[in-house]
Amino acid sequence: MTTKQLIEQIHLKKSFLCIGLDVDLTKIPSHLLQEEDPIFSFNKAIIDATHHLCVSYKPNTAFYEAYGIKGWKSLEKTITYINKNYPEIFTIADAKRGDIGNTSSMYAKAFFEDLAFDSVTVAPYMGKDSVEPFLAFENKHTIMLALTSNEGAFDFQTKNMEGKELYKHVLETSKGWKNAKNLMYVVGATKAEYFKEIRKIVPDNFLLVPGVGAQGGSLKEVCKYGMSANVGLLINSSRGIIYASKDENFANSAREKAAALQKEMQEILST
């Protein structure tokens, strides 16, 4: 999917919501545990109930790897289901990968070719040659960690490196990498005031924003400082939507939570 198509979808659906499919078997409705593939059954129900309210789904690979081959199968079935039935959805493999060049190429092959995701999240610690193999793919997007929403973000990301915070270095340095136009960045919602600074460095790139909802970030604050001329935001909510209820009507409850966020987004987009 191209960035242009993503922006079109945002305006069409009046939503820049991304739903995180972080499926934990201990948290899903118990009646699903009898199914052959409970994770996929859960995802399918959530996707069918919410696809018109969001522009993106983001399975976090950890939640699938934890169940070994069965989990990897659930992941494959989920992405295949989305691509077949809702090809207008922007898919994100939240994998936070990154390794030396030839190894990153293998990860890029895994997520862009084998699983056919539109994008993958990567970690910046190993620098340019660990990220450029992902950037080399046409119409695929590489979403690099910049400023994350967790407490540990303050261990290194916000520390001063040669006159500015590490995350600013990461943003600025990456702008010079080959095919940098394919870069998006992860910026946590829990620090809305940082968005002003970030937009000075990357005025146009899309930002994937976790931390609204369960982690306490405010949608309005993030939009106030983070929105670009082309919206430029994908706001992720995982637990707040998918675990809205544990009963048989869980998908309806998820739809209601997603609809409430979509409505807020529609209001923001119209002003």
Add this chain to the structure above:
Amino acid sequence: MTTKQLIEQIHLKKSFLCIGLDVDLTKIPSHLLQEEDPIFSFNKAIIDATHHLCVSYKPNTAFYEAYGIKGWKSLEKTITYINKNYPEIFTIADAKRGDIGNTSSMYAKAFFEDLAFDSVTVAPYMGKDSVEPFLAFENKHTIMLALTSNEGAFDFQTKNMEGKELYKHVLETSKGWKNAKNLMYVVGATKAEYFKEIRKIVPDNFLLVPGVGAQGGSLKEVCKYGMSANVGLLINSSRGIIYASKDENFANSAREKAAALQKEMQEILST
């Protein structure tokens, strides 16, 4: 496996060699491609031929994920084969994972419980709460990226942060994390002179050292500056050993390459 057991194995085998199982189907002997699971067949032959010369195997997960479910099956078969037949081997999942706390717990479950690896590599960018879930596992080891062997290491890792290089910050900060005794670190061999500085910060921790061989690092130099009282080094070689030959006798060629490195290590250990 405990650190004590690993050290015992090093002295028993007179080796601190780790063999990287980074299997690329385009690089293995062509006669294996007819097998049902070429990757596992390749690994099994390499392991059977070299297990007495090394103390550790390190499959890099990227090379398995690139082949989807089939690849994940090959990884599972490989680790199960090692654990069953050579339980004295220290196994490393080279996965470079790291995410917010509850997600890192899922990765830890994937590699320590589901796949039963002794250790996993992690990235430090997201800080304390992204690494501690791994450290919580008894007799399991978390190998954190400190100074990597690639060109991109100079993008951020060696830049000055509040008076010292970022990788030194990573080393020092992590010493204060819960269960820090379960930490090892990745330090590239291509920068032998750095080991002196690193040993001032972490005098005892094991260092996993890629970059000897294909990437040009010198074993003698690394040992000169990096060896601790308890050896404290795992020297990794991947391509230099496993792709020594593409003919039917590839496992013999791999054994010869491993034996040459083991012999060098034996000499170093005896002086």
